[in-house]
Amino acid sequence: MTIICYNEKKQQWFHQDEGRTYVFGYQHPLSFSNELPSFSFHVKEQRGKVGPLVGIMISESSIPALLKRKKRYIELITTSLQEAGSIAIVLPFSSIYEKFVQGYVFVRGLGQWVPVTAPLPDVFYNRIKSRSEEKTDEFQRIIEFLNNLCIPFFNRSFFTKWELYETLQKNDQLRPHLPATLLVHDTDDIRKMLQIHGSVYVKPNEGAKGKGLFRLTSSPLQTHILYEQINVRKTLTSLDELTPLFSSKRYIVQQTIDADTWKGNRYDLRVLVHYHHGAYAISGIGVRMAPAQQLTTHVLNGGKLLPYSEVKHRIDEALLCNLISECGKEMSKHFGFIGEFSADIGLSKDGQLYMYELNAKPMIFDEPDIQHHGAKQLISLFDELAGFLSS
Template sequence: MKQNVRPLIGIMTATKSDGTIAGNASLFKRLQKKLISQNGISFIFTLEGVGEDQITGYQFDPKDGLWKKEIFPFPDLVYNRIPLRKVEQTKAFHRFIETLIERKIPFFNPSFIDKYQLYILFKDHPFLKQYLPQTILVQQEHALFLFLQKHKSIYLKPASASKGKGIYRIKLLQDQIHVEGTKNLLTHFPSFQLFWQEWQEHLLNNPYLAQEDIHSAEYEGNRYDFRILVHVKNGVYSLTGIGIRQSQDQGITTHIPAGGKLLPYHLIRSSFHEEFIERIIEPIGEALTEKIGYFGEFSIDAGISKNGKYYIYEVNSKPMSFDEPEIEEVKIERLCQLFQELTKFRPNQKNTI
């Protein structure tokens, strides 16, 4: 490893069951290239590689396009990109975070964000609560039935899933229950009791939220919502980019992995959308940091109803890659700026390890 480059950024990821390294390799490579241009360097590592005073990790070499295993000192900053929720629940993860705190090493993105935890956090927030769809935790048959009776159409969402996985829409039509999934699964039950008998084990063993179905605004006949990317810049949460996702064959979700479509932002752009987005960014970042820990980045899933009311659906730590190249380019710039800001190393500043 070169010994004359700072900052040294450690990107924390995880090992998959087959022993290979998980994570967004494309992101890691692009960060390494950008850091090198600023006289910095990065390496990826897993908890298994953490020792008492050094870390065994992998450094990407852009010259030959290869990952090289090396031993590194503890980094100047740790960027948490662990893609597996279960890893963040281990004793090894919590011990490592304690070590970073003891060594005064900054880190950001402390954990995944549980959907119900987020709802509880925001529903008591004096400003953000106005943008929340009505939501309950699925725990009892009667409470879920009353919630469905009230709204007639609701979503069932796993509290700890992402990318639109495991989402269903339940409708009460007369006395029948209609269940629709992202793969156009459509099941009918003649009564709520029969629905509950078949679904209760799944809904209670995998914590689920029930959320009112918002009748979203549409563009050319299909609903759309916002994907908003945020990073800290000069100590303030600020907008990195806005993407639009539109439902297609199924109307359950707009997530692209579940069949959604990218829609150019300029097609629905308005000053009202931008005012809403700018107003929610800082309060969300401050609330997350106060209650959970320091998030240097996050993405927001938000939307607008047909009658013009805005909603916050989800906030995601460790955002997925955006399909818009221009947003991805700004993201790399913002992350490297944040690395420099938190480590107090200026770009191209010569320092030695």
């Protein structure tokens, strides 16, 4: 470990090891100075390079919450990086320039975020919250700029459910573990799926956290259809009643899986995954259980946490690890390098694993052990991508 310092007035980073030369960030020589620093950090040093310097990209609209210390996940990653001898600078993509960036570092001695100017980071981590921001020309120019410099950057974008399904179903090992899915163009697509499966989930193609999801179930004689949304149950006499919905937003329709239950309630696995030395490894498995008769296991919608130990014996973990690995490889081929993702995975009553959804930007896990192990794996990945050897 060595110490690097920052002068707020001059907006400069420097070191105080006389006679040494260091590189900090992307090809940036670090100056020597004996002046008094505004603050300093302990960092790793390997072959004259210090850091790594990690750029965590967030939405401009998230900055006020960050400064009020309400971005719990970002602060966890930042402080974990500092403990490991790295530095994170948190910034909107609009603050990335040709030779430098402007953002915020967390100074633990002050207990606050401090604005800094810094060299281009060794690696960028995308935590932008909005799909619309990722589709802007400015964001796409930043991706091209980082690509041209060969600065690692992940994950590049949110997934849409349909594009993800199209990508994964090309893989022979994954195909049997995907619920049958169609992109909804009109009500005939839903009618077709209902005739085959009897019950289906309809989900916004760009939705998250179970928002906008509903379930349709045909009556035994197909004379009417039960419509179920969170806190809503009603009977439809015709699917045509849903036509205005599909003209305003893109949806997918997905086969309902006859799910395994624990004490009468169905449950899903929430699996956190990270890339590590050429492979994808599981960093933690949580379990979310749906309340009685509810559609979704999301905690925000009433789902409950269940210890994985309660259902572990029902899961073929070797198969689960293999499926996760195949998902990571297929997604990286299609979407660009995937450094981390989470997976919502169900178990049917006959023991078959089904991959319901994969998420490019995992939500914070409620289980502290998964949270902290995930942060450790993420930091190891930053080191790997920045060319720092694991100690």
